[in-house]
Amino acid sequence: MLWLIPALPLLGAVVNGLVGSRLPRALSSWLAVAFLGAAFGVSVSAVSNLIALPAEERVIHETLYQWIGVGDFSVNVAFWFDPLSAIMILVITGIGTLITMYAVGYMEHEHDYARFFTAMNLFAFAMLMLVLADNYLLMFLGWEGVGVCSYLLIGFWFNRDNLAVGTDEKFLSPRSSATKAFVVNRIGDFGFMLGIILMFWTFGSLAFEEVFHDAEAMFQIGAPVITIMTLLLFLGATGKSAQIPLYVWLPDAMAGPTPVSALIHAATMVTAGVYMVARSHVLYELAPITLSVVAIIGVLTAFVAATIALAQNDLKRVLAYSTVSQLGYMFFALGVGAFGAGIFHLMTHAFFKALLFLSAGAVMHAMNDMIDMRRLGGLRKIMPITFATFLIGALALSGFPLFSGFFSKDEILAEGYSRGAIVLWVVGVLVALMTAIYSFRAVILTFGGKPRWKEGEVVGAHDKDAHDEHGAHGLHPHEASPVMWVPLVVLAVGALFGGFVGLPHILGPNYFAQFLEPVFGGHELEISATLEWTLIATSTIAALIGIFIALRFYAGDTKIPAQLARDYPSLYNLLANKYWVDQIYDYTLARPGRWLANAFWLDVDGRVINGFADGLGHAFRNIGQRVRSLQGGYARGYALAMLIGIVVVIAVVVARL
Amino acid sequence: MLTVTHYTILSALLFAIGALTVLIRRNPLIMFMGIELMLNAVNLAFVAFSRFLNDMSGQVFVFIVLTVAAAEVAVGLALVVAIFRARENVDVDEIDLLKG
Numbered sequence: 004m005l006w007l008i009p010a011l012p013l014l015g016a017v018v019n020g021l022v023g024s025r026l027p028r029a030l031s032s033w034l035a036v037a038f039l040g041a042a043f044g045v046s047v048s049a050v051s052n053l054i055a056l057p058a059e060e061r062v063i064h065e066t067l068y069q070w071i072g073v074g075d076f077s078v079n080v081a082f083w084f085d086p087l088s089a090i091m092i093l094v095i096t097g098i099g100t101l102i103t104m105y106a107v108g109y110m111e112h113e114h115d116y117a118r119f120f121t122a123m124n125l126f127a128f129a130m131l132m133l134v135l136a137d138n139y140l141l142m143f144l145g146w147e148g149v150g151v152c153s154y155l156l157i158g159f160w161f162n163r164d165n166l167a168v169g170t171d172e173k174f175l176s177p178r179s180s181a182t183k184a185f186v187v188n189r190i191g192d193f194g195f196m197l198g199i200i201l202m203f204w205t206f207g208s209l210a211f212e213e214v215f216h217d218a219e220a221m222f223q224i225g226a227p228v229i230t231i232m233t234l235l236l237f238l239g240a241t242g243k244s245a246q247i248p249l250y251v252w253l254p255d256a257m258a259g260p261t262p263v264s265a266l267i268h269a270a271t272m273v274t275a276g277v278y279m280v281a282r283s284h285v286l287y288e289l290a291p292i293t294l295s296v297v298a299i300i301g302v303l304t305a306f307v308a309a310t311i312a313l314a315q316n317d318l319k320r321v322l323a324y325s326t327v328s329q330l331g332y333m334f335f336a337l338g339v340g341a342f343g344a345g346i347f348h349l350m351t352h353a354f355f356k357a358l359l360f361l362s363a364g365a366v367m368h369a370m371n372d373m374i375d376m377r378r379l380g381g382l383r384k385i386m387p388i389t390f391a392t393f394l395i396g397a398l399a400l401s402g403f404p405l406f407s408g409f410f411s412k413d414e415i416l417a418e419g420y421s422r423g424a425i426v427l428w429v430v431g432v433l434v435a436l437m438t439a440i441y442s443f444r445a446v447i448l449t450f451g452g453k454p455r456w457k458e459g460e461v462v463g464a465h466d467k468d469a470h471d472e473h474g475a476h477g478l479h480p481h482e483a484s485p486v487m488w489v490p491l492v493v494l495a496v497g498a499l500f501g502g503f504v505g506l507p508h509i510l511g512p513n514y515f516a517q518f519l520e521p522v523f524g525g526h527e528l529e530i531s532a533t534l535e536w537t538l539i540a541t542s543t544i545a546a547l548i549g550i551f552i553a554l555r556f557y558a559g560d561t562k563i564p565a566q567l568a569r570d571y572p573s574l575y576n577l578l579a580n581k582y583w584v585d586q587i588y589d590y591t592l593a594r595p596g597r598w599l600a601n602a603f604w605l606d607v608d609g610r611v612i613n614g615f616a617d618g619l620g621h622a623f624r625n626i627g628q629r630v631r632s633l634q635g636g637y638a639r640g641y642a643l644a645m646l647i648g649i650v651v652v653i654a655v656v657v658a659r660l
Numbered sequence: 661m662l663t664v665t666h667y668t669i670l671s672a673l674l675f676a677i678g679a680l681t682v683l684i685r686r687n688p689l690i691m692f693m694g695i696e697l698m699l700n701a702v703n704l705a706f707v708a709f710s711r712f713l714n715d716m717s718g719q720v721f722v723f724i725v726l727t728v729a730a731a732e733v734a735v736g737l738a739l740v741v742a743i744f745r746a747r748e749n750v751d752v753d754e755i756d757l758l759k760g
């Protein structure tokens with residue numbers, strides 16, 4: 004029955020892809036919601052079946068057919084369903100259904116609705132294959148599938164040059180952003196592929212069961228081959244999950260429609276790397292060096308992305324850098340060996356970040372796609388529901404006590420501290436502080452204060468193929484339609500209460516960790532209750548200070564941020580320009596790469612290979628030119644040549660006798 | 661007494677005259693005569709050796725050669741007629757359309 008879960012969205016994609024553009028808009032859109040919703044229903048029943056089993060037996064293995072069979076080596080299309088995949092499929096189908104439903108409203112003016120919903124359902128299929136696969140090759144199939152769908156959806160508005168309306172900032176066009184995301188991901192995927200090949204080489208199998216069993220039986224902790232293998236797999240994770248050094252594609256991916264940013268670039272696809280590392284925890288636990296690398300990269304990414312988010316003016320980009328930063332937290336958790344805590348944060352983050360993105364999308368929808376926070380403001384009265392949901396999302400993101408993000412972030416920091424990563428913990432707390440600052444900066448600039456726009460003002464002329472007909476008209480912000488705010492409210496409930504399934508053990512039982520115990524093995528935090536209270540207090544205080552600073556800077560004395568930017572121009576420029584990483588990559592990698600490609604095209608292909616082929620032709624022509632005089636059309640000459648030839652042949656034959 | 665050597669020498673002479681005719685003359689009709697001369701020189705050699713070796717197969721070859729020669733002349737003369745109709749001229753040296 005497990006196969007139904009990915010099959011339903013696949014069927015939805017096929018139906019919408021083949022006949023969707025001939026169906027009425029409403030039918031096509033709601034079909035996509037229905038197929039994903041049905042997959043959610045099947046997922047819930049599958050998970051309840053799983054929970055009905057005793058804890059140790061909670062693994063369901065289902066083989067559909069043999070995909071590849073060569074001698075002893077075989078790869079099956081088979082599903083591996085355990086508590087970890089259970090959480091992932093619930094997040095993907097559940098939040099995916101809500102976001103698709105929201106998209107019905109968000110894309111209501113779009114001509115090309117069938118293409119959009121096809122790609123959304125296809126994405127869900129690929130993502131579900133990724134998390135349900137029972138071997139690395141099938142996982143890689145899903146991994147590449149989500150990459151393709153991400154590419155298709157980032158470039159959804161491929162005929163528009165710039166989506167940012169009413170801003171002076173220069174962003175990549177959707178098609179360039181899509182290409183960038185795809186190319187950057189290929190670098191990571193290459194690492195993943197090498198890791199899989201090394202795994203096949205070492206174990207002769209790619210199935211989780213055999214690989215994990217053999218790895219524990221064959222290798223000691225710290226075995227070099229496992230270290231290399233896990234590092235290569237982690238390179239794949241840095242691509243898909245936007246970690247240093249491959250995070251640069253995610254902020255530009257915001258060129259896609261907002262539901263895409265919420266589903267793919269916040270809630271699900273970018274967590275594929277986290278899932279993959281958690282799934283391979285047996286291998287990672289054998290490679291302490293890799294784990295340290297994972298933790299350090301995670302914290303570093305969290306820090307870098309959070310600082311950049313402080314200085315961005317585009318609401319969606321603030322959220323994008325925040326996603327990078329939160330993914331960094333998840334890798335920090337994985338790196339210190341707290342796999343359960345990482346997955347917990349993955350789940351709560353899926354709720355509150357999808358919520359934040361969808362709320363931001365509602366703002367864009369209301370403001371004719373204008374998303375520059377310097378020109379928003381005062382929307383709390385016009386869009387009360389969106390304001391409330393965005394606020395809940397921001398509180399959860401900041402780690403405000405009792406919101407979902409509080410519990411998961413606190414668990415990560417506590418785990419990090421208790422496992423001796425004190426320096427990383429300090430940075431993590433700093434990041435929590437900055438998270439609170441930029442979240443509330445976004446809340447205040449967007450919804451607080453007085454409007455910095457005028458009713459009826461025309462913002463930015465739309466392209467010819469504008470996706471909403473009222474685009475060229477003046478601003479008339481309004482609350483989102485019910486089809487959009489209902490998903491927002493549901494997600495807000497998740498962002499509010501989602502954390503209570505994983506309480507710190509001084510407060511109550513951690514059901515989430517218990518559920519994941521069969522996968523990751525149980526462990527207790529080895530710190531005293533006092534210390535744990537202190538840690539909770541520290542991160543709470545960090546969040547509160549951050550919120551306070553944001554209120555002071557952006558709601559109180561609004562001159563302070565500008566003054567700071569003037570006093571520390573180099574620091575401000577560094578952050579506003581995202582550490583110049585895009586430029587550095589451009590000059591060190593993209594340009595040499597393009598130069599090399601040009602050299603291969605014009606010189607190697609154009610001169611060497613073409614030259615060889617052309618030269619061969621020229622050579623034969625020249626030889627022909629020279630010898631053509633032998634055939635002068637003088638028939639008696641031919642006869643003489645023939646005679647001489649025959650005489651010579653006969654002479655030779657006679658001489659031999 | 662005429663020996664096989666005499667016949668062979670005569671045959672060689674006739675063949676040489678025929679070959680020279682083909683090489684030197686430009687009129688295709690004369691060239692055909694040269695070719696006929698060469699063929700008959702060979703026929704003479706066949707008959708002479710057939711008698712010398714007491715083997716009849718040489719004489720059988722002569723009939724084959726005669727048949728082939730008749731066919732060849734038929735085709736050749738047809739070509740000459742066709743060329744003459746097209747060009748009003750049958751000088752072999754001027755028929756050079758396949759010049760390289």
